[in-house]
Amino acid sequence: xxxxxxxxxxxxxGAAGFIGGWVVRFLxxxxxxxxxxxxxxxxxxxxDFLRAMPGYASGRLSLHAADLDNAGCFDDIFRGCHGVCHVxxxxxxxxxxxxxxxxxxxxxxxxxxxTVNRVIVTSSIAAIITEGDINELVRRPVLYEDRSPDEDNxxxxxxxxxxxxxxxxxxxxxxxxxAERSGRWDAITCCPADNVGPIQSPHQKDMGPWQHNIELMLxxxxxxxxxxxxxxxxxxxxxxxxxxxxxxxxxxxxxxRYIAWSTDTRNVExxxxxxxxxxxxxxxxxxxxxxxxxxxxxxxEEELRGIWAGCELRNDRIRAxxxxxxxxxxxxxxxxxxSLLTVAKVQPRRKPxxxxxx
Numbered sequence: 001x002x003x004x005x006x007x008x009x010x011x012x013x014g015a016a017g018f019i020g021g022w023v024v025r026f027l028x029x030x031x032x033x034x035x036x037x038x039x040x041x042x043x044x045x046x047x048d049f050l051r052a053m054p055g056y057a058s059g060r061l062s063l064h065a066a067d068l069d070n071a072g073c074f075d076d077i078f079r080g081c082h083g084v085c086h087v088x089x090x091x092x093x094x095x096x097x098x099x100x101x102x103x104x105x106x107x108x109x110x111x112x113x114x115t116v117n118r119v120i121v122t123s124s125i126a127a128i129i130t131e132g133d134i135n136e137l138v139r140r141p142v143l144y145e146d147r148s149p150d151e152d153n154x155x156x157x158x159x160x161x162x163x164x165x166x167x168x169x170x171x172x173x174x175x176x177x178x179a180e181r182s183g184r185w186d187a188i189t190c191c192p193a194d195n196v197g198p199i200q201s202p203h204q205k206d207m208g209p210w211q212h213n214i215e216l217m218l219x220x221x222x223x224x225x226x227x228x229x230x231x232x233x234x235x236x237x238x239x240x241x242x243x244x245x246x247x248x249x250x251x252x253x254x255x256x257r258y259i260a261w262s263t264d265t266r267n268v269e270x271x272x273x274x275x276x277x278x279x280x281x282x283x284x285x286x287x288x289x290x291x292x293x294x295x296x297x298x299x300x301e302e303e304l305r306g307i308w309a310g311c312e313l314r315n316d317r318i319r320a321x322x323x324x325x326x327x328x329x330x331x332x333x334x335x336x337x338x339s340l341l342t343v344a345k346v347q348p349r350r351k352p353x354x355x356x357x358x
Contacts, residue, residue, distance in 0.1 A: 002117050003250050004082040009033040010247065011074070011081045013066070013106075014088030016046040018208045019122065019192065021200045022240035023085050028055040030244065035077050037066040037088070049201035068102050074109035083247050084110060084119045086175075093167030094158035103174040111178075116185050120243050121175045123168040123191045125232060125259060129311075130165035132156035134227060137307050144314040145191075145257050176255035186254035188246045190239070193261030196332040197236035198339035205344045211236075214336050217272045218284065220349035224291045228304040230265040232313060235332040238262070238324055245322025252321050262326035263313040267305075271333065278334045283354030 004010070010027055014020035015036035027034050036050055041063045055061035066073040068090055078084060090102050110116045129143055132153030140147060149156060149165060156162045168191075175187035194210045205215050210231065216222045225231070242260040246252055266274070269289045276284045291298060318324065340346040350356070 003248055004117050007031045007033070008082035009035065009080055010083040010085060011035040011037060011064075011077050012085045012087060013037045013068070013074075014086075014122075015050060015063075016201070016203075017087060017089070018199065018204045018211065018236055019195060019239050019243075020085075020087040021049065021204065022237050023087060023243050024050065024061065025053055025200070026237075026240050026244055027085075028053060028061055034061045035081065036061060036063050037074070037077060038063060039065065039067055041065045045203050046201065068106070071105035072109065074106060075112055078109045078113040078116055080115055081113060082115060082117050084116055085122070085243050085247065086119055087122045087243070090167075092163075094163035096158075096166065096170060099167040099170050100174065103171050107175060107178040110185060111182060114184075118185060118247055119175055119179070119187045120246050121172055121187055121189045122243070123172050123189045123257065124164070125191050125193045125261065126165040127168040127172065127257075128191060128259065130162060132160065132162065134304065134307055137311055141310050142312045142314060143259075145259055145317055172257060179254045186252075188252050188254070189257035190243050190246055191257055191259045192239040192242070193232045193234045193259070195236040195239055196231070196233050196329065196336055197238075197327075198335040199343050200339075202344040205340060205346070211336055211340070213268070214271070214275075214333065215340055215344070215346055217275060217287065218337065218340060218346050218348040220285065220287045222268065222272060222287065222289060224289050224293065225268050227297075227308075228267075228301055229308050230267045231271055231329075232261055233264050233266070233329050233332065234261040235327040235335075238326050241324045242318055242322060245318075245324055249321045258318040258321065259315055260318055260324075261313060261315055262329065263315055264326075264329040265308075265313065266329060274330065274333050275337060278330055279337060281356075282337075282348060283350040283356065285349045285351045285354075287349070 010032050015024050016038045064077045131149050132155035136150050172189045179187040196210050239260045
């Protein structure tokens with residue numbers, strides 16, 4: 001299937017989001033024309049940072065109102081585009097029919113466009129590693145693109161907290177199947193890991209768990225991660241670069257998916273401790289982690305940490321088809337902190353008696 005031309009027009013759904021905003025910025029940097037899709041173009045809190053980007057004043061970047069829940073909302077936006085980066089989250093993932101409905105009407109708009117060659121579908125590592133039985137990670141510990149959760153496990157239900165992973169797999173398959181039926185465009189899935197890195201707008205500190213967790217650390221409180229899973233990280237800027245790399249690549253085929261992660265892992269308490277190590281000038285008063293889990297889970301802490309430690313993270317495929325070089329986690333944490341301080345004006349908890357600049 002044909003890739004998109006250099007300088008073509010690309011639509012980005014979820015353009016006001018943490019990932020989407022960086023996809024927009026990097027597409028502009030590479031000379032593309034961008035149609036940024038947001039729910040409300042008149043909400044300055046979410047769109048002013050887009051209007052401040054190079055390209056907006058000239059018209060190379062345009063903003064478009066689109067509510068994912070409304071069929072046909074992308075018909076006019078996608079017409080004339082060669083590529084679509086579908087980054088946006090939907091309202092919820094626990095209703096399979098709702099997820100399918102949203103996918104179907106986005107696909108319908110792609111088909112109606114008659115110009116879109118490639119769609120990049122943003123999924124998640126949840127679609128690869130989230131298991132109804134965590135011991136499945138012992139049986140199949142290599143985390144790479146061909147791995148999928150055990151879908152026959154009876155505990156793998158929305159009621160058990162697996163709606164997100166189920167919904168992401170459904171979206172991946174829906175777009176790939178529709179593209180195959182079309183024969184005119186292809187769908188490539190990008191599965192980002194735990195996105196860490198700088199925000200571009202204050203509202204983005206709340207648009208994803210990982211940068212929000214770092215905000216909580218700065219403020220003096222944070223919780224242990226479920227099942228004692230370490231952070232499996234990727235810089236948000238590298239996620240955006242992966243999306244664009246997949247959009248441009250001549251080495252990918254319809255239905256393929258690629259994991260975007262650096263393969264760096266770090267326990268949440270060590271992420272918090274990194275703040276003072278990386279930015280001692282901040283005088284951050286490192287808080288203790290809160291463990292909110294029931295005793296039956298706490299009793300398994302050593303076992304669960306051992307399971308995660310036995311996993312092997314691979315990113316061979318994304319590196320083979322794109323030119324992305326993944327940033328070290330320390331860089332991502334530092335840049336995230338500094339953006340939270342400067343962009344969102346977060347006021348960190350400091351050590352007793354510490355005076356900034358002393």
